[in-house]
Structure formats: structure tokens, C-alpha cells
Amino acid sequence: MLKVQSPTTTKTLISPGRLLLWVGVILMVGFCLAPVLWQLLTSFKTNAAISTIPTIYWPNWNQLTAAHYIGLGGEFLRYMGNSFFVSFISTCLCLVVGAPAAYSLARLKIPGENIILGLILIVSLFPYVLLFLGLLEIVKAVGIGNNYIALIVPYTAINLPLTILVLRSFFQQLPKDLEDSAKMDGYNTVAMLQHIVLPMTIPALVTTGILTFIFAWNEFIFALTFITRPEMETIPVAVAKIGGASVFEIPYGPIAAATVLGTIPLVILVLLFQRRIVQGITAGAVKG
Amino acid sequence: MTQDTLRQRDQRTGWFLVIPALLILLLVFAYPILRAFWLSLFTQNLGTQLQAEFTGLTNYGRLVGDSRFWQSLGNTTIFTVLSIIVELVIGLAFALILNQTFRGRGLVRTITLIPWALPTAVMGLAWAWIFNDQFGVVNDLLLRLGILETGITWLGEPTRAMFALIFADVWKTTPFIAILLLAGLQSIPKDLYEAHAIDGASPVQSFWQITLPLIAPQILIALLFRFAQSFGIFDLVQVMTGGGPAGATETVSIYIYAMVRRYLDFGYGAALVVVTFLILVVAIALTAFLLARARINVSGER
Numbered sequence: 001m002l003k004v005q006s007p008t009t010t011k012t013l014i015s016p017g018r019l020l021l022w023v024g025v026i027l028m029v030g031f032c033l034a035p036v037l038w039q040l041l042t043s044f045k046t047n048a049a050i051s052t053i054p055t056i057y058w059p060n061w062n063q064l065t066a067a068h069y070i071g072l073g074g075e076f077l078r079y080m081g082n083s084f085f086v087s088f089i090s091t092c093l094c095l096v097v098g099a100p101a102a103y104s105l106a107r108l109k110i111p112g113e114n115i116i117l118g119l120i121l122i123v124s125l126f127p128y129v130l131l132f133l134g135l136l137e138i139v140k141a142v143g144i145g146n147n148y149i150a151l152i153v154p155y156t157a158i159n160l161p162l163t164i165l166v167l168r169s170f171f172q173q174l175p176k177d178l179e180d181s182a183k184m185d186g187y188n189t190v191a192m193l194q195h196i197v198l199p200m201t202i203p204a205l206v207t208t209g210i211l212t213f214i215f216a217w218n219e220f221i222f223a224l225t226f227i228t229r230p231e232m233e234t235i236p237v238a239v240a241k242i243g244g245a246s247v248f249e250i251p252y253g254p255i256a257a258a259t260v261l262g263t264i265p266l267v268i269l270v271l272l273f274q275r276r277i278v279q280g281i282t283a284g285a286v287k288g
Numbered sequence: 289m290t291q292d293t294l295r296q297r298d299q300r301t302g303w304f305l306v307i308p309a310l311l312i313l314l315l316v317f318a319y320p321i322l323r324a325f326w327l328s329l330f331t332q333n334l335g336t337q338l339q340a341e342f343t344g345l346t347n348y349g350r351l352v353g354d355s356r357f358w359q360s361l362g363n364t365t366i367f368t369v370l371s372i373i374v375e376l377v378i379g380l381a382f383a384l385i386l387n388q389t390f391r392g393r394g395l396v397r398t399i400t401l402i403p404w405a406l407p408t409a410v411m412g413l414a415w416a417w418i419f420n421d422q423f424g425v426v427n428d429l430l431l432r433l434g435i436l437e438t439g440i441t442w443l444g445e446p447t448r449a450m451f452a453l454i455f456a457d458v459w460k461t462t463p464f465i466a467i468l469l470l471a472g473l474q475s476i477p478k479d480l481y482e483a484h485a486i487d488g489a490s491p492v493q494s495f496w497q498i499t500l501p502l503i504a505p506q507i508l509i510a511l512l513f514r515f516a517q518s519f520g521i522f523d524l525v526q527v528m529t530g531g532g533p534a535g536a537t538e539t540v541s542i543y544i545y546a547m548v549r550r551y552l553d554f555g556y557g558a559a560l561v562v563v564t565f566l567i568l569v570v571a572i573a574l575t576a577f578l579l580a581r582a583r584i585n586v587s588g589e590r
Contacts, residue, residue, distance in 0.1 A: 021390060028396070029399050035418060036406070038418060042417065051422075051423055053423065100306070101306045104302040104303075104306040105306065108298045108305070109295075110302035110303055116310070119313075122572065123317045125516035126568075127520020129520050129540075129545060129564075130320065130565050132548075134321070134324060135316065153316065188301075189297075220408065220522065221545070235410065239410045240412075240413065240523075240527050256417065259411065263407065263411070266407070274394070274397060274401055281464065281468070
């Protein structure tokens with residue numbers, strides 16, 4: 001009897017430590033999700049429901065609408081497309097340029113390696129506001145205002161430090177025997193990279209690519225400065241402009257709908273690639 | 289001989305592989321900074337019809353007496369220090385929670401990543417709505433809890449606007465710190481705690497005597513990254529308050545941006561860039577120095 005009873009009693013009694021843990025978990029999840037959920041709720045409320053005091057937390061059917069989303073219309077899809085294009089291209093460029101550099105810094109003992117690494121690390125700490133003035137001059141001089149090159153090149157650059165650091169730490173963990181035996185078989189370095197190393201690198205490239213895509217998607221100050229044609233704007237700028245469009249009557253509903261739509265691609269990325277994102281962040285920061 | 293030529297060929301390939309990346313980095317990072325140093329010696333604004341005229345250190349003289357600059361520097365410092373302290377404390381709490389085993393931990397970890405991944409400019413609007421004077425949910429909750437009797441102005445009042453900014457920044461960046469610190473926590477061997485417990489130490493004592501010293505490097509790295517980002521904060525402030533009310537939340541980057549884009553004062557804007565850059569470099573060098581020492585200490589203790 002005793003032997004049967006004792007496990008059940010310990011199961012029903014939650015230890016204070018566990019209780020504290022669960023309170024912490026609930027607070028943490030609430031803190032992270034509350035603003036997002038609040039935007040989601042606002043985006044589906046009618047204007048009347050949005051401006052009702054006290055605030056409505058559980059709207060009835062009459063207080064719900066999809067009008068804010070419909071009102072955003074095709075224009076918003078274009079912004080999504082713009083953001084996707086710029087982020088995707090700059091991510092590809094970043095990997096194409098960054099991966100060879102990372103390999104070189106991991107394996108081929110070039111002179112000045114540590115200086116280059118140190119510079120890359122320092123550069124990753126620069127706030128973009130220090131760069132936009134000089135870049136603006138270049139953009140004007142070359143005449144690439146309102147051309148996505150003016151975004152793609154800076155986005156590639158701001159993501160290169162992270163790309164190089166993450167991929168370098170990946171290359172360092174690869175077993176060197178494989179490369180050595182490939183060289184024995186007569187591959188030169190570039191051919192060996194293409195045929196032996198690249199296929200093994202794909203998971204690491206995906207990890208890095210997700211991070212660079214997110215950073216490019218979220219970038220604000222360059223997009224605000226170098227692109228002035230409304231139809232070419234990227235998501236962060238386009239959404240911010242909805243917010244600043246009218247001084248007297250701020251369109252809360254459309255803003256909420258726009259924030260939800262503009263963040264959905266990123267929420268999906270996080271849901272799909274949580275583990276890789278965590279790996280990337282820690283490898284980029286800690287192993288540098 | 290063949291060893292040597294092989295090595296030389298490797299080095300040549302190495303440079304060949306690294307140079308495209310270096311060129312892009314030089315173009316986007318080094319050139320603008322160097323250019324700012326040069327441009328800061330010129331007056332180039334509407335007064336000179338946007339022509340650059342060499343005026344030496346005039347811009348720096350102007351900067352010394354520019355109370356708006358010093359105010360923005362003060363605002364930036366307050367914002368940076370307070371947000372980083374709060375982020376470190378909450379981030380450490382997050383990391384400690386995520387380091388436990390519990391059902392649904394994977395999902396919880398995913399959820400905590402969401403604030404980090406969302407665009408700051410976009411979520412800044414969400415926060416402005418949350419802190420709205422009339423219909424904001426913060427006012428409503430405080431009224432329901434009986435903490436307030438009437439709704440108050442948040443973004444229109446200097447101290448509360450700063451509070452709202454810090455709150456939004458903490459929300460956005462705590463996950464990043466939590467991830468870094470969690471990596472630190474996971475690298476601590478479990479038997480250290482067991483041995484310490486056998487010695488009669490309480491969990492709280494182990495936290496102070498084992499956990500904190502051993503994750504000191506991660507704390508410093510998080511500090512370094514967060515300091516640099518926070519010191520250059522632009523999008524959140526631009527979207528939430530625009531630097532207002534009356535410059536009470538104007539950070540250095542907002543001021544620089546306005547100087548260049550609104551007042552078209554490129555020379556003085558460049559001087560502001562240079563000074564901000566130098567402040568950052570000094571601060572980063574200090575942290576890096578501490579970091580190097582912390583690493584040595586940790587390995588020494590182990």
C-alpha cells in the first residue's frame with residue numbers, strides 16, 4: 001500500500017521550485033507574446049471597437065472585421081515583394097562573398113589573419129547611423145538612389161561580419177583529413193572547396209542565411225535614406241510611413257494590420273528554424 | 289621547396305578568397321568613417337550653398353557649445369545604461385529558466401526568439417499604440433488595476449516617453465542576451481554544482497559563486513554587443529517618439545540624422561559622426577579589455 005501511495009502523493013504536490021519555474025515560464029511567454037497578440041487583436045477590430053473605452057479584450061462578432069487588411073491592398077504585397085527581393089539577393093551575395101573569406105580565415109594561413117579578424121569584429125559593432133552619411137554621398141555620386149543596389153551592397157556588408165564569423169567557426173570544426181586527402185588526390189584548393197567542402201557546408205550556409213535574411217528584412221535607416229520612391233519602399237519604411245501619414249487621425253487599425261503582415265514572414269522563419277537561429281547567434285558572438 | 293611553393297600557393301588562394309569580402313567591408317564601413325573625418329573639417333551647409341569650404345576645427349568648436357548635442361548624448365547614455373541593465377537582469381532570468389528541463393521547453397524557446405526577429409521599426413509602431421494616451425492598453429490595464437485614476441500621457445511626457453522607449457527596447461533585445469547567456473549556462477559542468485551542494489552551499493550561493501563568475505565572459509560579450517547597438521539606437525526612437533517631446537528622447541543618432549537630412553548640414557553632421565565614433569571606440573576598447581581579463585580569470589579558476 002505504502003509503496004503505491006508514495007509516488008502519487010509526490011506527483012500531486014508540486015515543489016516550490018517547480019511552481020516558481022512555471023510562474024517564470026508563463027511570465028516570460030506572456031512578456032514576449034503580449035505586444036504581438038495585441039497587434040493581432042487590434043488589426044481585426046472595427047474602428048469603433050478600437051476607440052471604445054474601456055478597452056475591449058474579447059470583441060463580439062460585430063466588433064470584428066477584416067477591413068484593415070483588405071484596405072492595405074495590393075500595395076502592401078508589393079512592399080513585401082520589395083523586402084523579399086532585397087533581402088534574398090543580399091543574403092545570396094553575402095554567402096557567396098562571405099563563405100570563401102571564412103574558409104580562407106579558418107584554414108589558409110594568410111598573413112595578417114588576426115588583424116583582419118579583429119577588424120571584422122570591430123566593424124560588426126558599428127551603428128549604421130555612422131555610415132549613412134558617407135554612403136549617401138556615394139549613392140548620389142554614382143547615381144544609384146532609388147536603385148536596390150544602394151540597399152543590397154550595404155546589406156551584404158552589414159551581414160558579412162556575422163557570416164564570416166559563423167562560417168569560420170564551422171570550417172574550423174570540419175575534420176581536416178578530408179581536405180588533405182582531396183589535395184593528395186590532386187584537387188587544387190578551389191576545386192576541393194567546390195566539390196568536397198561546399199556540399200558539407202550547406203547546413204551552415206542555411207543557418208547563416210536565415211540570420212542575414214532577417215537582418216536585411218528589418219533594416220531601416222538605409223532603406224529610409226536611399227529609397228524615396230514610394231512604390232520601391234521596403235516593409236519597415238512602408239509600415240512606419242503609414243504611422244506617420246496623418247497627424248490628426250492615426251489609423252490604428254491599418255497600422256496593426258500592417259505590423260502583423262510585415263512580421264508574419266519572420267515569425268514563420270523563427271518557428272521553422274528556431275534551433276538554427278540560436279546556433280547562429282551563439283556562434284557569431286561567442287566564438288568570434 | 290615544394291612545401292614552400294604549396295604554402296605560397298595556399299596563401300595566394302587565401303587572399304584571393306578573402307579580398308572580395310574585404311573590399312565590400314572597406315567600401316561600406318571604412319570609407320564612410322574616414323570620409324566623415326575629412327568632411328568634418330569643412331563647412332558644407334545651406335549657408336555655403338552646399339559647397340564644401342575648409343574651416344578646420346570650426347565644427348568641433350561648435351560642437352562643444354552645442355547644448356542640443358550634449359542633451360542627446362545624455363539621453364543616449366541614460367537610454368543605453370538603463371536598458372542594458374534591465375536587459376541583463378531579465379535576460380539572465382530568461383536564460384536560467386530556459387536552462388531548466390520542463391515540458392514544452394522547445395516551444396517556449398521559440399516564442400522567446402520572436403521579439404528578437406521582428407523589425408524594430410514595425411514593432412516601434414506597435415509600442416506607440418500600446419502606450420497611446422487615449423486608447424492605449426497600458427493605460428487601460430493600469431486603470432483596471434486601480435493604479436491610475438485617469439489615463440496619463442506616455443509618449444508626450446519626457447520621463448515617461450523615455451520609460452516607454454526603454455521598455456520597448458528591453459522587450460526587443462532581451463531574447464538576444466538570453467540566448468548568449470544560455471549558451472554560457474549550458475557550458476557549466478553539472479558536477480560543479482553537485483560538489484558545491486555537498487559542501488553545504490545553497491542554490492543561491494551556487495548562483496553567486498559558480499554561475500555568475502563562469503558566465504562572466506558571455507555577460508561581457510552581450511554587454512559589448514548591446515552597448516554598441518543601443519548607443520546607436522535609431523529606428524525605435526524615430527518611430528515611437530521621433531526624439532520628442534521637445535528633444536527629451538532625442539538620441540545622438542536621431543540628432544545626426546536630422547542634422548544631415550533635415551538641416552542639410554553635412555560638415556557638422558560629419559563632426560557629430562566622428563565624435564560618436566570615437567566615444568564608441570573608447571567604450572568598446574574598455575569592454576574588450578575587461579573581456580580579455582575575464583577570460584583569463586575564468587580559465588585560471590578552472
